[in-house]
Amino acid sequence: MLLDTKRAAQALKSEAKTSRSPPGRAEVIRLMLKDQGADFDEKVVTMEMWKEGTLKASCLFGQLPMFQDGDLTLYQTNAIRRHLARKLGVYGKDQREAALIDMMDEALQDILNKFIKLMFEKDDTGKEGYLKGLPKDFMPFEKTLSSNEGGFLVGNKISLADYALVLLLIHHEVLSPTFLDAFPSLQDYLKRMCARPNLQAYHQSDEFKSRPIVPEKKA
Numbered sequence: 001m002l003l004d005t006k007r008a009a010q011a012l013k014s015e016a017k018t019s020r021s022p023p024g025r026a027e028v029i030r031l032m033l034k035d036q037g038a039d040f041d042e043k044v045v046t047m048e049m050w051k052e053g054t055l056k057a058s059c060l061f062g063q064l065p066m067f068q069d070g071d072l073t074l075y076q077t078n079a080i081r082r083h084l085a086r087k088l089g090v091y092g093k094d095q096r097e098a099a100l101i102d103m104m105d106e107a108l109q110d111i112l113n114k115f116i117k118l119m120f121e122k123d124d125t126g127k128e129g130y131l132k133g134l135p136k137d138f139m140p141f142e143k144t145l146s147s148n149e150g151g152f153l154v155g156n157k158i159s160l161a162d163y164a165l166v167l168l169l170i171h172h173e174v175l176s177p178t179f180l181d182a183f184p185s186l187q188d189y190l191k192r193m194c195a196r197p198n199l200q201a202y203h204q205s206d207e208f209k210s211r212p213i214v215p216e217k218k219a
């Protein structure tokens with residue numbers, strides 16, 4: 001079970017002025033679970049529930065998300081992501097691949113952090129500068145994909161790093177529909193990934209669309 005605070009976090013940052021809750025960091029977890037066909041329940045915590053305090057007091061670090069897998073209770077998004085990646089077999093075929101997946105994942109989270117910061121800015125002044133920095137940010141992934149015959153970021157099987165990249169590409173395409181024009185390998189990769197039956201179904205679902213990370217005013 002995934003317990004996520006995205007609505008609570010959104011309400012806390014009410015100046016972001018988007019009426020729907022953004023997917024944020026937990027979305028990679030959902031993408032991985034959906035693509036792998038894993039069953040899970042999700043509870044979204046509202047601001048009212050969170051403010052009441054009992055739930056916060058019960059969380060080990062006073063924060064969400066929280067993930068329960070049988071008798072294992074996990075906090076910390078990255079611990080949850082990596083636990084699931086290991087469990088679902090999307091963490092590389094050996095330690096070498098796992099290390100490369102971690103490296104890619106960390107670099108992608110650096111981009112995600114900048115992206116989330118932009119999404120929560122009150123006005124659009126940062127958008128132009130942000131878009132100018134995209135070639136530098138995404139070129140390492142373009143290069144990696146153009147030289148990896150396996151068709152994935154690491155090895156020849158989908159991994160946690162691919163889920164993180166796919167999600168970032170989807171969100172950046174909303175922010176800037178032409179941004180992928182300069183990246184032929186990323187363009188082809190995104191098409192292939194989004195054609196995976198479970199990913200395609202989730203990407204086109206109302207559930208996915210109900211959590212736009214790019215508020216309409218930013219797109």
Ligand SMILES: N[C@@H](CCC(=O)N[C@@H](CS)C(=O)NCC(=O)O)C(=O)O
Nearest residue numbers: 005009062063064065075076077078
């Ligand atoms: N390092 C933690 C950070 C968790 C975090 O910042 N959670 C926020 C929501 S995204 C939260 O619970 N905020 C409410 C609070 O701190 O009271 C992780 O990656 O899971």
